[in-house]
Amino acid sequence: MNDASSADFDSFSGAPFDAVVVGAGPSGLVTALALTHVARGTEARICLVGPAPEAPSVSRDTRTAALMDSSIALLKQLGVWDGLAPESAPLEGIRIVDSASPILPAPDVIFRASELGLPAFGYNIPNPVLVQALYDRAVQEMPVVSSPVSEIAIEDECARLTCADGRQIVTKLVVGADGRNSVCRKAAHIATQEWHYPQKAIATRFRHTLPHEQISTEFHRPSGPLTTVPLPDPYASSLIWVVDETEADRLTSLSRLAFAGELESHLGALTGPISDVGEIVAFPVAGMSAKTLMGPRTALVGEAAHILPPIGAQGLNLGFRDAGWLAERLRPIFEGAHDAGAKPVLLAYADSRQMDIMSRTIGVDLLNRSLITRFPPAQAARGAILRGLKSLPMLRRFAMRAGIAPPTPLPPLMQASA
Template sequence: MGKPTSPGDDFDVAVVGAGPAGTAAALALAHVGAKVALIGPPPPNAQAARPETRTAALLTSSVDFLKRLNVWEALAPHAAPLKAIRIVDASRSLLRSPDIAFEARELGLEAFGYNVANTTLNEALYARALDAVAQVIPESVAAIAIGDRTAELTLSGGSTLTARLVAGADGRQSVCRDAAGIESSVWRYDQAAIATSFRHTISHDGVSTELHRELGSVTTVPTPDPHTSSLIWVGATAEIDDLMSCDDTDFAAHLQDRLGDTLGAVSDAGPRASFPVAGLTAKQLAAKRTALIGEAAHILPPIGAQGLNLGLRDAAALADCVAGALRQGHDPGGLAVLAAYIRARQLDVMSRAIGVDLLNRSLLTGLLPVQAARGMALAGLNAFAPLRRLVMRAGLAPPARLPSLMRPVTAPPRLRA
């Protein structure tokens, strides 16, 4: 897995963190001509690890990105198209919102994106990195010392390397963020989530369903098997703790009660994993030869498939910034590159973080004015097709122009006004 480092090894960029956002960043940076080291423990082998419970809903721009990186071909057989998103107000509010369906065909698309298991995604990215990245190092980073011209990274095995830019994709407890002196804001909800999968008797037909209820939502996402869906169940922490303690039969019964007849009879719930629902935003996206990517920069509640797609846009945008510097013979970790990266990403990150937080909090409040406002907004989307299409486009793409590696290779279908 990459040749061993030796003292004095130097790189244009050291990407710290071998999760999907970090590995995609390493591939994108290598694609634009940077000498890259990808540092981080490799993803666990799917057959050796405990069964994966989480999936990634990749939006169309993320799929185009993976095509450019020569990763999508390995993923396509294991991916399920997301043809429509249905939102159902399952609350007991006096002011319930109407059901609404967003359909990809309204935008002239076959699908909004594709759903794929996290283990499958991680393995495909990492396998490609072993071929395409200058050095892949299956260690963690113990310390980072940032100087005027380079950063020196000390690895868990004791060796060191230097890089002109550090791409920090090392998650919520980011060593890179701390080394660069970047503060973060963290907030927590009295919520947790369960990730699992289940079988059902009615075909999902490529439709993802979000049932919104007080204190959380239940989201089903299609898998390649038309009678199996992945599931994210968000609820109050105490509720999720109770559900995690249920045996498989009781959990399936609770899920059936929550879903009703949406997908028919529920059975064969898979392994469950739970995690707290929290948010994090870095107060700066870059500083001191360090650019933050993915969960080192932002963590959002699991609503609307925004988290990983946001991290992949970070990766693609950083590649654009570094490519420009390298073409002009400039320092890829210099102030101009860091400033360009901040400009490219801060509006997208801020707007998604605020939007997802507001949507989640609207499910937590019992205030009638908030419920009324939410209901009127959804009713307007349901009744007014041009507004609905505008919202769908906003959900698929950032407020600014997409990074170059995320733009379709061929011209997209003409969108109706």
């Protein structure tokens, strides 16, 4: 079903949607599709509200999504992976290069998926390609409204959404997937905790003369990590380069040719000469965590619930796990034709996400602060850990499992055998 007309929604005035997902980024799209998946065969009605994406052919977004194995399992369950696979690059290895310790730097460490019996830790997918594939699937599966939500009124029995085009939607449950400045979160009066780092992250993509061999490389540097991630072309990679704010302003003021020269001075030994730098964008490095993932008739997912620094590919994978667990908590509710916005349902969802989000938030924050600290004991401790990972296979395998899987069980939709 394509973008619904006002008449379509008038027909639901006496019977609200069971859930409306607000936000058409990757987390919102995956959440809407996951809810539709578990609602199949029931009377539950799901709706997605969010603007249509730009076509990948015209999008200037050079960011990519490094999705771990469990997130790929979810995409397979939702029926979109086959179309994405040819546009994705397997992440068969992760190389850590210590450039942050001025004294006694640790040796390079390479984590290989084969040590865990996996063909790859996950896959790197261009953001525009991922979003377009998910959106195309969504318009086939549910009503989609392309106008953004401007106002939400939460009542005892339902929530009423007003769109910017004047359209009104009634639902039992609002799923807020509308990002950092979430209208849904504000309407539900859910408080947040925010923190900032003296850094910016530069994102782009580039070509190089030596093949990446499906290995992502993360340079640990005093100003933050410099990370290259393979693209499907063996001679092209995406880049996330975290630097202090002044350096970020300098780098983004350079021409693309000059930027390529700067990047090559850091990466040339691994990549060879660099060329064809894409659109260069920079954004502040910050963190945010909602005090709770639920409020009156509201559940939060993705960046409406948590924002992490771009380190270790944790953010979007965390959002996909939000989607998987929300779908699992709503599965019996849809099957029993119960109230999807009832408080016990939302409490169960929030409880199932607490440990995963807290552990990832703390872990990423500590890693980032360990890089930018000038405190010698902290630098020495980080170096000792890297040397242990290099020399002890058992410790290395433990670290790899912790990096790709949460400390809590995965929802059934994200288990490889699901």
